[in-house]
Amino acid sequence: MGAENSKPASEVAQHVFSADAPVRFSNEVVDSLQKNTQTNSARSQQQELEYQSRLTTELEKLRNQEIQNLQSLSEHLSDEAEKPAEPTLAEKLSDATSSSSTLAEKQRQKDMSRDSVTKEIEALKKKLEGRRKIEQEDSSLRKAKEDVATCLRMNDRRPLDCWKEVETFKREVGRLEKEFVEKTIR
Numbered sequence: 001m002g003a004e005n006s007k008p009a010s011e012v013a014q015h016v017f018s019a020d021a022p023v024r025f026s027n028e029v030v031d032s033l034q035k036n037t038q039t040n041s042a043r044s045q046q047q048e049l050e051y052q053s054r055l056t057t058e059l060e061k062l063r064n065q066e067i068q069n070l071q072s073l074s075e076h077l078s079d080e081a082e083k084p085a086e087p088t089l090a091e092k093l094s095d096a097t098s099s100s101s102t103l104a105e106k107q108r109q110k111d112m113s114r115d116s117v118t119k120e121i122e123a124l125k126k127k128l129e130g131r132r133k134i135e136q137e138d139s140s141l142r143k144a145k146e147d148v149a150t151c152l153r154m155n156d157r158r159p160l161d162c163w164k165e166v167e168t169f170k171r172e173v174g175r176l177e178k179e180f181v182e183k184t185i186r
Helices: 027-035 040-082 089-097 100-111 114-134 139-154 159-185
Strands: none
Touching: 139 159
């Protein structure tokens, strides 16, 4: 048991395999290897370019196929939207017993198409944009905010030195809150 070291040897032992018969290559193989001027890196770059071109063509095929699928599905959906569905017996009975306002709402929902919904969304977006423009930022509040940001940038290691700017900012926000509450109460 103690004949060998317990730690592996630091040198890696080499294994040499010898053939029983001599190895011979034909003259054509030897000549082609000697005439080949490509290095391993050149071969790998060429192979990489071939892979990339094949991958690009496959991606183009997939992209074109998906575009065709999307077009066929959108055509199919638009064809379905144009064909009115026949109401079921339960819907006919519920319509007969419903009030006129309920029937009007139901008809409005049936009449909605993708185009009309898109137009309605655009109109609502325009309204919302108009509302944002009404509320302009107060110039004194903007100046106080910029002063706080500037002070914090200048004193990035000592932010407590900016207490004056922060107090000014708090005062401006308080003033605006008070004005908002007064407007709301009136």
